Amino acid sequence: MSVIFDKVSKQFPDGTLALDNLDLEFAKGEFVIFLGPSGSGKTTACRCLAGLEEITSGQILVDGVDVSPLPPRKRNMSMVFQNYALYSHKSVFENIAYPLRVRKLAKGRIAEEVRRVAALLQIEEYLERRPRQLSGGQAQRVAVARALVWKPDICLMDEPLSNLDALLRLQTRTELKRLHRELGSTFVFVTHDQEEAMTLGTRIAVLCDGRLVQFDVPRKIYHEPATRFVAEFIGRPAMNTLEGVLTAGVFHADEVRIPAPSPIDIMNEIVLGIRPEKIVLHRQPGPNLVPFALDVAELVEPDTLLFLKSGKNSLVVRVAEDCSDLLPGDTVHLEFPPDALHFFEPTTGKRLS
Amino acid sequence: MNRAWRNFAFGVIIVVIVIALTPYFWMFLTSIKTRAEALAGSPLWFFRPTWEHYPEVFIHKHYLPLVKNSVVVALSTTLLSLVAGAPAAYVFARQQFAGKEDLFFFFLTTRMAPAISVVVPMFLLFGKLGLLDSLYAVILAHSSFNLSLVVWMMRGFFEEIPPEVDEAAQIDGNTRAGTFVRVLLPMAAPGIAATAVLCFILSWNELLYAMILTAFESRTLTVGIPGLVTPHGTLWGQVAAVAMVATLPIVIFTFFVQKHLVRGLTFGAVKG
Numbered sequence: 001m002s003v004i005f006d007k008v009s010k011q012f013p014d015g016t017l018a019l020d021n022l023d024l025e026f027a028k029g030e031f032v033i034f035l036g037p038s039g040s041g042k043t044t045a046c047r048c049l050a051g052l053e054e055i056t057s058g059q060i061l062v063d064g065v066d067v068s069p070l071p072p073r074k075r076n077m078s079m080v081f082q083n084y085a086l087y088s089h090k091s092v093f094e095n096i097a098y099p100l101r102v103r104k105l106a107k108g109r110i111a112e113e114v115r116r117v118a119a120l121l122q123i124e125e126y127l128e129r130r131p132r133q134l135s136g137g138q139a140q141r142v143a144v145a146r147a148l149v150w151k152p153d154i155c156l157m158d159e160p161l162s163n164l165d166a167l168l169r170l171q172t173r174t175e176l177k178r179l180h181r182e183l184g185s186t187f188v189f190v191t192h193d194q195e196e197a198m199t200l201g202t203r204i205a206v207l208c209d210g211r212l213v214q215f216d217v218p219r220k221i222y223h224e225p226a227t228r229f230v231a232e233f234i235g236r237p238a239m240n241t242l243e244g245v246l247t248a249g250v251f252h253a254d255e256v257r258i259p260a261p262s263p264i265d266i267m268n269e270i271v272l273g274i275r276p277e278k279i280v281l282h283r284q285p286g287p288n289l290v291p292f293a294l295d296v297a298e299l300v301e302p303d304t305l306l307f308l309k310s311g312k313n314s315l316v317v318r319v320a321e322d323c324s325d326l327l328p329g330d331t332v333h334l335e336f337p338p339d340a341l342h343f344f345e346p347t348t349g350k351r352l353s
Numbered sequence: 354m355n356r357a358w359r360n361f362a363f364g365v366i367i368v369v370i371v372i373a374l375t376p377y378f379w380m381f382l383t384s385i386k387t388r389a390e391a392l393a394g395s396p397l398w399f400f401r402p403t404w405e406h407y408p409e410v411f412i413h414k415h416y417l418p419l420v421k422n423s424v425v426v427a428l429s430t431t432l433l434s435l436v437a438g439a440p441a442a443y444v445f446a447r448q449q450f451a452g453k454e455d456l457f458f459f460f461l462t463t464r465m466a467p468a469i470s471v472v473v474p475m476f477l478l479f480g481k482l483g484l485l486d487s488l489y490a491v492i493l494a495h496s497s498f499n500l501s502l503v504v505w506m507m508r509g510f511f512e513e514i515p516p517e518v519d520e521a522a523q524i525d526g527n528t529r530a531g532t533f534v535r536v537l538l539p540m541a542a543p544g545i546a547a548t549a550v551l552c553f554i555l556s557w558n559e560l561l562y563a564m565i566l567t568a569f570e571s572r573t574l575t576v577g578i579p580g581l582v583t584p585h586g587t588l589w590g591q592v593a594a595v596a597m598v599a600t601l602p603i604v605i606f607t608f609f610v611q612k613h614l615v616r617g618l619t620f621g622a623v624k625g
Contacts, residue, residue, distance in 0.1 A: 049522075052524075072523040078524055078525075081520070088540060089542065099526055102531075239382055
């Protein structure tokens with residue numbers, strides 16, 4: 001099975017262009033993440049796939065068939081909503097059984113399937129309860145159970161974890177990953193949380209302003225961001241970017257001079273990027289080291305985040321070593337390993353390599 | 354809350370209850386007094402009760418069919434208003450279309466005109482249609498004012514249900530119509546019950562339309578009461594007996610659904 005977004009655009013009646021010529025293709029069994037800030041079109045993309053929104057132009061092909069004219073019930077997809085959207089007048093059992101009842105399965109089969117999926121999600125003991133008697137985590141599992149019980153082709157999830165508290169979110173994340181492995185089904189997961197995206201996805205589609213910016217495995221998204229936007233969106237803290245000029249193998253931004261093997265011969269304006277954990281901290285000056293002044297130090301056990309300044313330029317460095325001896329105002333010397341540097345085109349933000 | 358304040362609050366509540374219930378209690382007493390006792394110059398609290406008014410008015414004066422008429426009219430009105438109004442309310446709650454709020458306000462304005470200004474045109478219309486003195490006329494007239502109430506109340510109940518529930522129901526395999534009938538209506542059941550009760554009460558208590566549009570066969574119970582005001586004086590005992598029978602079902606009914614009813618009547622105030 002394959003899903004193809006072919007130049008899909010979606011314009012809302014108020015004129016908002018939520019999807020702008022979106023091209024995307026993924027296969028059965030993947031755990032695809034739609035990642036982006038709010039307003040990036042990730043939820044719209046998911047809703048268009050489900051058939052809850054009509055697309056303005058383009059095609060969505062599932063196994064080569066254009067599903068655009070099909071209503072949601074004929075697309076063989078299920079969905080988990082952010083607010084779970086459980087049927088409050090039905091018991092948990094009936095909530096999970098509902099898609100099977102609509103599809104007129106035999107009673108015995110329904111009970112069997114509901115118990116199977118309830119066991120999988122460890123909610124057997126709540127089957128007789130009403131949705132309002134459930135905690136957020138339990139309601140979320142019921143919603144997932146309802147989405148998986150009838151074995152749809154694709155299970156869509158629209159920010160299913162964002163209403164859970166932090167600890168529960170971590171647990172549920174792990175469980176979703178396990179579920180995906182055990183069931184081998186296709187998941188499409190919408191989130192604005194890059195950590196969720198990085199840990200869950202087999203591939204991540206990063207969206208911005210209704211356009212696909214990058215679609216790749218998490219590793220590549222992290223280590224080879226296609227644009228400055230992706231670089232600054234992924235990672236905690238995000239990638240440092242400095243705007244400056246690159247001439248003769250040296251990057252200049254005010255007083256900052258960083259030796260940089262240029263990806264292009266001569267490039268005047270350029271954006272240099274480096275991950276906070278790739279910068280090497282030195283206490284003493286040395287050749288090719290760049291001095292920065294410490295602004296704030298934050299302890300994020302087991303690491304320390306150092307917020308540094310030099311003129312108009314600021315950087316974050318993530319180091320594992322003990323920095324309790326450093327005080328605000330102290331000067332540190334930074335090493336920028338050449339192979340950890342990323343370069344982006346300043347106007348378009350495209351990666352240069 | 355300290356004790357004195359609580360006692361004071363209880364006292365106020367008791368006074369309000371007494372003020373509210375005294376007319377009903379007096380009505381009951383009047384229905385079991387003889388005519389002379391009912392007209393006694395000073396209020397009479399102790400007397401030998403008589404039950405003669407009840408058989409007199411309901412059996413000899415044939416008021417029993419009026420009870421049936423009232424039940425038929427109130428139930429039909431409620432059903433008709435709900436069947437037509439609930440889908441309309443659902444559309445108002447979910448769908449975006451040009452002039453939506455104006456149309457919604459227009460629905461409300463149908464309740465703003467004084468009934469007396471509408472009843473004469475209605476009389477002429479039903480006269481042309483040959484529906485005068487039929488239950489249909491009363492049912493349609495009552496539905497005309499109950500419909501806006503249903504649309505107005507039910508919109509709020511549907512808006513309380515997150516739209517994602519509709520979408521989940523569609524994804525689970527329902528058509529749009531199926532979603533409404535099989536998922537939304539059951540979920541809005543408490544709201545429907547509150548609306549139904551209110552419709553029933555308004556239709557049951559209505560006098561003006563019913564009085565103008567009916568004359569003999571199709572009179573409702575409320576229309577029957579003025580018939581007991583005779584040239585020889587008002588038959589207070591019988592009036593009270595009819596009023597008792599007319600009031601009791603509503604009182605009992607309301608008592609059982611008061612929780613839903615309060616919610617149904619106040620949601621607008623909360624939601625703004």
